Amino acid sequence: MNELTILISCPDQVGLVTNITSVLAAHQLNIIAMREFVDEANKAFFTRIACTGNLENKTRLEQKLLESLPPEAEVNVIDQQEKQIAILVTKEYHCLAEILIKNQFKTLGANVKCVIGNYESLRDFTEKLGIPYFYVDHNGKDKTQFEKEIKAILNQFDLNYLVLAKFMRILSAEFVKDYDGKVINIHHSFLPAFIGANPYRQAFERGVKIIGATAHFVTDHLDEGPIITQHTTHIDHNFGVKEMVRAGKEIEKKVLLEALELIFEDRVFVSGNKTVIFK
Template sequence: MNELTVLISCPDQVGLVTNITRVLAAHQLNIIAMREFVDEANQAFFTRIACTGALNDTEKLKEKLLENLPNSAEVNLISRQEKQIAVLVTKEYHCLAEILIKNQFKTLGANVQCVIGNYGELRDFSEKLGIPYFHVDHNGKEKTVFESEIKQIINRFDVDYVVLAKFMRILSADFVKDYEGKIVNIHHSFLPAFIGANPYKQAFERGVKIIGATAHFVTNNLDEGPIITQHTTHVDHNYGVKEMIIAGKEIEKKVLLDALELIFEDRVFVSGNKTVVFR
């Protein structure tokens, strides 16, 4: 039996679930899991449906679903297959290590096609795990040239997502547009607090008792893209900046891998500057 994931977002109206399930049944698809959510403020409907069955014509199924949904509905039919990703890094290894170890043991839910870094420190680690590493130096280059070199590498691999695993460079609006909705970042702060550089130093100076990390999609607004996952940990007066950074790195790894798992399983909808996440 084939597995199929059906993702639908559309204006809300009475009878949507009935209409959708009727179409799926007519195509001999068996629903094994279904989650739905209505955003009442915006009158928007979202659903993720996992099905099994012998489906030969996905285009016909999509056409029938759209015929039974409101105008402007979006329907995505996804056959089970691993996503392909490129990972961008600078010097910090902790998030990259989590990704590559899971990739090595086939538990990531995606295939890492390449690692691209603006420094060379992580080359040996990446290549020891069989992942090609590309060093693209940013020094002495215009941002457009630097980003063009990165894009040329990414585009060799036909990736589904670009993961910023502590890539400490601000991407241009043009770069973000080229991979709109496909760039995932881990920010070392519980957004919207402490946006930008040195958030742990900011947190220490503010005397916070909780620090955290946020995984989000990248948009043109720095650290303000739709949030996917967040986690926190408690700190106290015994924590200096160094201790906060150590504690924060553990959260960053957890948050990023949690977000990637949700994305790779097609459980995340973007709605404006928010997300709907079906766990």
């Protein structure tokens, strides 16, 4: 007996659930949890099914499901192997540390294969926890060269996701395309407020009473990819920029880790510029 997660998206039509569950029943798979969503504006159907059973041939199940669904359907049968990830950082430790600690104690739901930084600041800590650290300097080279060096490192691993844990360089559209749907970023504001640089300074100047953070998939439009998770926290007039940054870091790590947990448990669909998330 093993556990499977099945992700399906396709154009909506009558009878989809019956078709899908009939295929599962024919394979003696027992549904533990099933979630579905119909995006009525785009006539799109999404479902996530958790089931148990003795599956001999994953590809055959995918094939049978595809045969029962509209031709545009995407079907993904996932058995429970863990995801492999790389992390890109600059100087700030808080998101990296949260990930590496969970990795260390096997509660991340993924394996961190390496950390790549454009500074040396986080090498010592990363290596203490037994993770390879690669330094790629961005100085004195153009973005193409910088990203080529990063890719050369990433290519050494078989990666499912790339996590930007306060990585402060903007990736090119070409880079993002190569890892389409695989790059997750934590943005230090409650998007779409305070897009771009120095969001806490912007928030301070505006006198807001709440700050937030946003985890999103990276697309070639800066800060505009599909949002995965967001949280906010209250501040008041006693918060200068420094205090806002400190409070913001707590939100950032919470938001990023929640997003990663959802992704690593295969709960997140991307639909256009939005996400459908089955919690």
